Amino acid sequence: LRDLAHETGVEMETVGVTTEYQTTDSDQTVAFVIEPSESNSGSAAEEIHTFLEKGGDVVIASGRAKGANQLLANIGVESRFDGRPLRDAQQYYRSPALPVVEPVDETVSSEVAPQVTLNHGTAVTPSGDSTVLFQSSQFSYLDLNMNQTLDENEPLRKYPVVVREDVANGSVMIVGDSSVFINRMLEQNGNSNFAQNLMIGSETVLLDIPAKEAIPAIAVLF
Numbered sequence: 001l002r003d004l005a006h007e008t009g010v011e012m013e014t015v016g017v018t019t020e021y022q023t024t025d026s027d028q029t030v031a032f033v034i035e036p037s038e039s040n041s042g043s044a045a046e047e048i049h050t051f052l053e054k055g056g057d058v059v060i061a062s063g064r065a066k067g068a069n070q071l072l073a074n075i076g077v078e079s080r081f082d083g084r085p086l087r088d089a090q091q092y093y094r095s096p097a098l099p100v101v102e103p104v105d106e107t108v109s110s111e112v113a114p115q116v117t118l119n120h121g122t123a124v125t126p127s128g129d130s131t132v133l134f135q136s137s138q139f140s141y142l143d144l145n146m147n148q149t150l151d152e153n154e155p156l157r158k159y160p161v162v163v164r165e166d167v168a169n170g171s172v173m174i175v176g177d178s179s180v181f182i183n184r185m186l187e188q189n190g191n192s193n194f195a196q197n198l199m200i201g202s203e204t205v206l207l208d209i210p211a212k213e214a215i216p217a218i219a220v221l222f
Contacts, residue, residue: 027055045074052170078127121177123159
């Protein structure tokens, strides 16, 4: 991710304390919040909300629900992470646990990415005021009982995976998989384009990883 930022001509800074959100020019900054936990409530969420009020853009990526949804609620976002594993019976990389999701239209395909490959991700439930950018194929399903098998009560259909919602004077991109941004997954088709295009137009990228151990290990690829 740092290499992509460098190629894009963007400076990347790792968030150590939340006050760093206020040390950058918000309307020229995008913040990547990776697998937020309950620790992102309270003052941390207030910092992020102030960052949005000043025109900042935030990317919140998670394959889970609890901590990430708490942060979304605290900063005024109505969309939510589902939290249950999203699998695809036909459109995937190596296994159904790594679905390949598609842009909803040609504009998103040309401006953001032609596709995104997930690694044990989840769906996003969009709010009425949000915009769905990427969705899974019609052969995808939520693994309700987490048995890694398609069951009768798990319908095949398209699920939103990447959603954008405006908040205050900024915007929040909700991505149903944090490991899209890890080194090995950035090698997969579309993922580098996706990450890099989220940075374009900014001068600074803030990388906020409050729960580093929560990111799925690369071993799940094999």
